Amino acid sequence: MNQPTQAPLDIPQIFSDNILNPVIPSDNPQTIEGIALGKKLFFDPILSANNTQACASCHRPQNAFTDIPRFSIGIDGIPGVRNSMPLFNLAWNYDELFFWDGREFSLEHQALEPVTNPIEMHNTWEVVVQRLQEHPEYPSMFNSAFGNGSITKEKATKAIAQFERTLISANSKFDRYLLGLAELTPAEENGLNVFMDENRGDCFHCHGNPNNPLWTDNQFHNNGLDATFDDLGLGEVTGDPADNGKFRSPSLRNLAYTAPYMHDGRFSTLDEVINHYSEGLQDSPTIDPLMKKVDEGGVQLTDQDKADLKAFLLSLSDPSFINNPDFQN
Numbered sequence: 096m097n098q099p100t101q102a103p104l105d106i107p108q109i110f111s112d113n114i115l116n117p118v119i120p121s122d123n124p125q126t127i128e129g130i131a132l133g134k135k136l137f138f139d140p141i142l143s144a145n146n147t148q149a150c151a152s153c154h155r156p157q158n159a160f161t162d163i164p165r166f167s168i169g170i171d172g173i174p175g176v177r178n179s180m181p182l183f184n185l186a187w188n189y190d191e192l193f194f195w196d197g198r199e200f201s202l203e204h205q206a207l208e209p210v211t212n213p214i215e216m217h218n219t220w221e222v223v224v225q226r227l228q229e230h231p232e233y234p235s236m237f238n239s240a241f242g243n244g245s246i247t248k249e250k251a252t253k254a255i256a257q258f259e260r261t262l263i264s265a266n267s268k269f270d271r272y273l274l275g276l277a278e279l280t281p282a283e284e285n286g287l288n289v290f291m292d293e294n295r296g297d298c299f300h301c302h303g304n305p306n307n308p309l310w311t312d313n314q315f316h317n318n319g320l321d322a323t324f325d326d327l328g329l330g331e332v333t334g335d336p337a338d339n340g341k342f343r344s345p346s347l348r349n350l351a352y353t354a355p356y357m358h359d360g361r362f363s364t365l366d367e368v369i370n371h372y373s374e375g376l377q378d379s380p381t382i383d384p385l386m387k388k389v390d391e392g393g394v395q396l397t398d399q400d401k402a403d404l405k406a407f408l409l410s411l412s413d414p415s416f417i418n419n420p421d422f423q424n
Contacts, residue, residue, distance in 0.1 A: 097239070099126035099127065099128040099129060099239060099240055099241075100126055100127040100128065101124060101125070101126055101127075102125045102126050102127045102129075102130055103125060104117050104119070104125060104186060104260060104261065104263065105263070106263075107263060107265035107266070107270075107308075108265075108274065109265050109270050109273060109274065109308045110187070110265060110308055113306055113307070113308060115187055115308065115309070117186035117187055117260065118186055118187070118188070118189060118191060119186065119260070120201065120203070123203060123253045123256060123257065125257055125260065125261075126240060126257070128236070128239040128240040129240040129241070129253065129254050129257040129258075130254075130257045130258050130261055131236065131240075132233075132236045132237065132239075132240045132254040132257075132258075133253075133254035133255045133256065133257045133258030133259070134258045135232075135233075135236065136150075136251060136254055136255050136258075137149065137150045137151055137154075137255055137258055137259075138150070138151045138424040140152070141223070141226050141227070141230070142209075142210050142216055142218065142223055143170050143210075143216035143217070143218055144170055144216060144217045144218040144222070145170050147170055148169070148170050148215075148216055150206075150209065150255065151424060152167075153167040153179045153209075153215075154179060154181075154182050156417060156419075156422050156423055156424075157352070157417050158181070158352050158353060158417070159181040159182075159183060159264070159348075159349035159352040159353050159416065159417055160181050160182035160183060160262060160422075161178070161179045161180060161181040161182075161352075161353045162178070162179035163354075164360075165178060165355050165359070165360035165361075165363075166178065166359075166360065167179050167215075169212070169213075169214040169215045169216070169217060170215075170216060170217050171213075171214070171217055173213075173214040174214075175214055175215070176326065176359070177195050177326070177358050177359055177360075178355060178356075178357065178358060178359060178360035180194070180195060180345065181345065181346070181349060181352075181353045182259055182262050183262045183263065183264040183346070183348065183349065183416065184262075184263060184264060184265075184309055184346065184348070185202055185259050185260060185262065186260040186263075187309055188313050189313065190313055190314075192313075192343070193205040194343075195328065195342045195343055195358040196315075196328045196329050196331060196332050196342065196343070197315060197329055197332060197343060198331075198332045201256075202255075202256035202259055202260065203249070203252045203253055203256045204252070205256075206251075206252035206255040206256055206259075207220070207248065207252050210223060210248075220248040223248065223251070224246050224247065224248060224251075227246045227251070228245075228246050233246065234246065237250060237254075240254055241253070241254075261421065261422075262416075262422060263416075264348050264349060264413045264416040265308060265413070266413045266415045266416065267348065267349075267410060267411045267412055267413040268283075268410045268411075268412075269283075269305075269407075269410040269411050270308070270413070272410070273305060279407075279410065280406065282402065282403045282406040282407075283403070283406045283407045283410050284407075285399075285400070285403040285407075286400075286403035286404045286405065286406045286407025286408065286410075287305075287407045289396065289400045289403060289404045289407070290302075290404060290407055290408075291304060295394060295396060295400055296372070296394060296396065296400070296404055297385075297387070297388075297394055298372070298404075300312075300385045301314070301316055301318070301344045301383075301385060302344060302346075302347050309346055309348075310346045310347040310348050310411060311343075311344045311345060311346040311347065312344055313343060313344065314343070314344060315328070315329045315338070315341040315342060315343055315344075316341055316342070316344055316383045316385070317339075317340040317341045317342075317379065317381045317382050317383050317386075318342075318372075318382075318383060318386065319371075319372075319375075319376035319377050319378070319379075319382050319383075319386045319389055319393075320340070320357060320361070320371070320377060321340060321377050321379065322377045322378060322379050323379065324339050324340045324379075326340075326358070326359065327339045327340065328340055328341050328342045328358065329341040329342065330381075336380075336381075337381060338381070339380075339381050340379060340381050340382075341381065341383075342357075342358040347408055347411050348411050348412065348413065349411070349412050349413055349416065349417070350365060350408050350409065350411065350412060351409050351412035352412065352417055356368050365405050365408060365409070366401070366405065369396070369401050369404055369405060370401070371393070372393050372394060372396075373393045373394055373395060373396040373401065374392045374393045374395060375392065375393060376388070376389045376392055376393045377389075378390075
């Protein structure tokens with residue numbers, strides 16, 4: 096049997112400069128054959144019960160692998176309850192807790208759920224495996240990726256996870272600025288200062304700084320969206336009331352392509368997001384202590400600082416990522 100060909104991740108300089116090593120499970124190394132299989136599965140509606148929806152239906156490459164509607168619609172016409180998360184730089188989520196509420200550990204386990212979720216693909220893995228076994232191409236692709244043996248859901252999600260780990264975004268204008276290859280405008284420069292200033296934007300605690308090219312801490316925070324909760328977020332997973340209303344901080348990369356924003360997609364523009372932190376904070380028992388100015392409704396930015404902060408945030412978007420042919424169907 097031919098061994099699959101190792102395909103280590105191409106780690107960007109901006110990551111290696113900050114000594115960020117990816118999380119690659121020892122039982123699922125990156126291979127050319129595994130990535131090719133995972134990509135085919137990611138774009139194939141064969142995973143859904145009625146053959147109409149693929150992973151890519153709700154994670155669109157042109158939107159940094161998120162969806163345009165506030166809530167994605169499953170195969171039965173039922174909307175979900177949370178906004179589809181973008182997919183990039185997933186190999187650097189060091190806690191390996193996925194979904195907005197962190198309910199799944201590891202990318203391999205995360206990929207299992209949408210197939211069986213009754214308001215998403217509404218299928219069973221037994222049906223999926225049978226279809227893959229009867230398919231003209233998949234049996235040989237699985238053999239190439241994982242050796243002889245039966246097709247299983249575990250092999251399928253390992254392949255999807257391998258493809259997802261290749262979705263690396265690190266070529267924004269701001270990345271090029273850090274590498275000495277681009278200049279920031281005065282607005283972008285002031286926007287970075289607003290972002291880093293504890294008395295103005297105070298954004299960096301949850302979303303990192305130029306030394307953290309992920310632009311997220313991947314931790315769970317209650318960022319003052321609501322005074323009471325219809326969706327408990329992390330609290331639903333842990334059962335701890337102290338976690339109610341906490342959701343994972345998303346990366347600030349690629350905001351130009353990932354609207355709408357927040358776990359429930361309530362904000363359709365970046366201006367609304369900035370206004371929330373400036374004057375829209377809602378107090379609650381679990382609000383994050385980092386929301387220090389909740390009593391004033393927020394950080395109270397000037398109109399100029401809001402505009403400049405937006406300019407800086409948009410400089411974190413990476414057009415080469417959404418146009419990368421390796422990530423297209």
